[in-house]
Amino acid sequence: MLNVDIEKRLDRFTLKVKLNTDxxxxxxxxxxxxxxxxxxxxxxxxxKPDKGIIELDGRVLYDSSRRINLKPQQRKVGYLFQSYxxxxxxxxxxxxxxxxxxxxxxxxxxxxxxxxERFRISHLADKxxxxxxxGEQQRAALARLIASEPDLLLLDEPFSSLDTMLKCALIPxxxxxxxxxxxxxxxxxxxxxxxxxxxxxxxxxxxxxxSPSVGVEEFINNxxxxxxxxxxxxxxxxxxxxxx
Amino acid sequence: MDLYPxxxxxxxxxxxxxxxxxxxxxxxxxIAKLPGVIKGILDVIxxxxxxxxxxxVGYLLLRLLGPKRAVGSFxxxxxxxxxxxxxxxxVFAVIVVVFPLMYRTARGAxxxxxxxxxxxxxTLGLSNSYIFWRIRIPACKxxxxxxxxxxxxxxxxxxxxxxxxxxxxxxxxATVSTAVYQLWSTGNDELATKWVLINISISAVVLLCxxxxxxxxxxxx
Numbered sequence: 001m002l003n004v005d006i007e008k009r010l011d012r013f014t015l016k017v018k019l020n021t022d023x024x025x026x027x028x029x030x031x032x033x034x035x036x037x038x039x040x041x042x043x044x045x046x047x048k049p050d051k052g053i054i055e056l057d058g059r060v061l062y063d064s065s066r067r068i069n070l071k072p073q074q075r076k077v078g079y080l081f082q083s084y085x086x087x088x089x090x091x092x093x094x095x096x097x098x099x100x101x102x103x104x105x106x107x108x109x110x111x112x113x114x115x116x117e118r119f120r121i122s123h124l125a126d127k128x129x130x131x132x133x134x135g136e137q138q139r140a141a142l143a144r145l146i147a148s149e150p151d152l153l154l155l156d157e158p159f160s161s162l163d164t165m166l167k168c169a170l171i172p173x174x175x176x177x178x179x180x181x182x183x184x185x186x187x188x189x190x191x192x193x194x195x196x197x198x199x200x201x202x203x204x205x206x207x208x209x210x211s212p213s214v215g216v217e218e219f220i221n222n223x224x225x226x227x228x229x230x231x232x233x234x235x236x237x238x239x240x241x242x243x244x
Numbered sequence: 245m246d247l248y249p250x251x252x253x254x255x256x257x258x259x260x261x262x263x264x265x266x267x268x269x270x271x272x273x274x275i276a277k278l279p280g281v282i283k284g285i286l287d288v289i290x291x292x293x294x295x296x297x298x299x300x301v302g303y304l305l306l307r308l309l310g311p312k313r314a315v316g317s318f319x320x321x322x323x324x325x326x327x328x329x330x331x332x333x334x335v336f337a338v339i340v341v342v343f344p345l346m347y348r349t350a351r352g353a354x355x356x357x358x359x360x361x362x363x364x365x366x367t368l369g370l371s372n373s374y375i376f377w378r379i380r381i382p383a384c385k386x387x388x389x390x391x392x393x394x395x396x397x398x399x400x401x402x403x404x405x406x407x408x409x410x411x412x413x414x415x416x417x418a419t420v421s422t423a424v425y426q427l428w429s430t431g432n433d434e435l436a437t438k439w440v441l442i443n444i445s446i447s448a449v450v451l452l453c454x455x456x457x458x459x460x461x462x463x464x465x
Contacts, residue, residue, distance in 0.1 A: 046363045072366035085364035089382035099368045148368045 006052030030205035078150030099147035257399035268346030298404025337405035353387025
């Protein structure tokens, strides 16, 4: 259970995000520059809001009125970066082991091997991130993310650096990974298809202000309507490509 | 041929590069976190020795470290040490002149670093010191090594500030660059030429090292 109510002044507008989600996948949909990444970074503790409150499963991560602002290290919030942000000078396996600092040293190798098996990257264990393909990097970053056993998963444009064919294959995988993991997940995207295929609920962010979240069907209908009004009907049907 | 100037130059350059290595990295890392105005002022101060004539640096150092000046007289009275005209006096001069090279290359390397990678480390629960030493420094190591090698090369060739603060005492403060000037001015062209050639070859080798380090690593598997 995640409860967010924050404000932060940005260059072009003031970010005002209110979000209340149960376990499930609630997507934030919005154009680039609408404040999606800033929102995620505030939740993860990488950026600091001006005021407000962030609670996760009853734990207070940030509360301006009580001057609480937990460090990212203390939040147990996992973040999948758009660029995947793998550690460039470590092998894939070392990257995953870096996410296992909560485990005893002796157990880390075994756990890393299990995770690489599960994300089908065992054959890349000794490779460095730079030589991996986009899809492989994403799986390695996901394995590292799951390794750290966060209470919340934040996915920042998880597919933006992948080509369409790869996206079709990876969206179901990501959806399964996240639902197996069973914790709250917030993906952000500017792509209707991705959001439609991945999320159970969607909130729309426009110039820093988000709409109340709605079920994905309603979201698609709304989008469909605005698209057909503008004569762009087919684009939304492409949502079907993403296995939904 | 007395090789003292070479050995002296090498040890001065080595000590100065070591100091500048840590100081330059620290300055480059912490300055990025400062608010705009202070950052701008410090950046100018840190970079200034790069464009100032070394004689100006030498003059300022003498005003500070000279036997009758604030710091110099303190060391003289309390420890009985004279800070100028020692072989290691040149280290002060070289550090100041070379610092901007290390500082700027390290800063360039840090600025090119994708900050998301450090943020990823923090969300994964890794400590800030682990992120700095195990992730940030390795990722920036090409720039940092290039910076320190370049600093070493420049340190070997420092003349202006060195000659003012350490002078030229054969077998004591003589360096390759001050020896060349001394030999030329006393008409000993033959020996001066030898030192010039030694100086050119060492600098060329060092710059070759910079190029090898900076060459993009293609097949790192």
